[in-house]
Amino acid sequence: MEKLTLIKVGGKIVEETDSLTKLLDDFSKIPGHKVLVHGGGRSATAIAQKLGVESKMHNGRRITDVEMLKVVTMVYGGLVNKQIVAGLQALNVNALGLTGADINYMRSEKRPVKEVDYGFVGDVKEVDAGLLADLIKRGIVPVLAPLTHDKKGNLLNTNADAIAGEAAKALAQHFEVTLIFCFEKKGVLSNEKDDDSVIPLITPDLFDRYVSDGTVQGGMIPKLENAFEALRVGVKEAFITRAGELGKENGTRLIL
């Protein structure tokens, strides 16, 4: 099978001109087939504030009411996604921006209301990567926004890490996939105050231990869970690293 690199970058990297320029330059140099998944939360919060739409969070997750859904549709599907696509085209990367509704590649269901009503937030249910894989083989580079749809006419705000993990799993049927989650640090750190204390390798057993002793916490937990799940379903390699380290394999490698 041909190789494919799927990179997920958080909002901060794509929302500031300097870091976005560097990211797109680094990304354009990655050889072979590739996919970029992006966030955009900080821009959504900023635009929502200007529009007078209140940003409500619960445990770091956004609550998406009908007005906030419009904001994230604008910001993730429009502003952030299309700026990335245009930027990549300038670097001769034939990018195609997609939400899950486009070519119906990722269907989700509105998260059931339990203790918290997250509103228009989608949990991924079905990925159809067939046409996506064909496009990639023709040289197209998908740029995936953190939005899915329920196939009933509703767009749903969807965690970008989950999009990356689900897309990687589905594309693993067509490619030898390397999944890379980029965040602010060089990798998962054993000492959060020491940027150079990157843990080079994490197995599921080590992961459990790091969660127990607090080395791994917060948003890193679902990120690693997504990555391990992807590995179990056929993704070849998974890394956690900093966007600036792309291509250097300096981060934390996850293995089963």
Add this chain to the structure above:
Amino acid sequence: MEKLTLIKVGGKIVEETDSLTKLLDDFSKIPGHKVLVHGGGRSATAIAQKLGVESKMHNGRRITDVEMLKVVTMVYGGLVNKQIVAGLQALNVNALGLTGADINYMRSEKRPVKEVDYGFVGDVKEVDAGLLADLIKRGIVPVLAPLTHDKKGNLLNTNADAIAGEAAKALAQHFEVTLIFCFEKKGVLSNEKDDDSVIPLITPDLFDRYVSDGTVQGGMIPKLENAFEALRVGVKEAFITRAGELGKENGTRLIL
């Protein structure tokens, strides 16, 4: 050649829930290959106002400064485009929302500054409909937002009638294209106060006469010029009609 229907709808139709629902329902029933091109100006103006971005117009054309470019990128490329795509997917139409930057299908150049500086407005220079045509033949229905790019990293605000005309011309190399411009009236009216005074047929000679005597004026002039130009370059049929009349061929037909 296989047939393709390319429909351009103005902002008003796609910006109100009732008319959008009706449009998507009518559009989903059109047999065979199809493409939808949409505007979105009213929403852009409304969102811009809420964001404190001033809407400047010259002869009915928007002046797009850097802040307004962000607004139209959000509104045309995100809010309006993705709501249409999700709505069509619910009707089992396999829609794919695109700006000109996506798969680099439409490149433009920033309009030169003469008496007026329109800002980040693009005049279409190059359409690559090859991959687009392949996707259409696979059952994909492109939904084209009124945004292009300059292949240097900049998105450019682009008139939706021009997008429709240019896409129709390029697709005419691959399909037998019917181009339909929808607006608020049943067709071009001989008496603007009588909604039933639809002119059934307009030739270039009649067009010149109608422009001279004021029957055809304002935004209808470039719309008809676009349509005649498309016919000259190989588009099979062109109509001006109301969105509600889609499929009925009740509007104004243009012939060379």
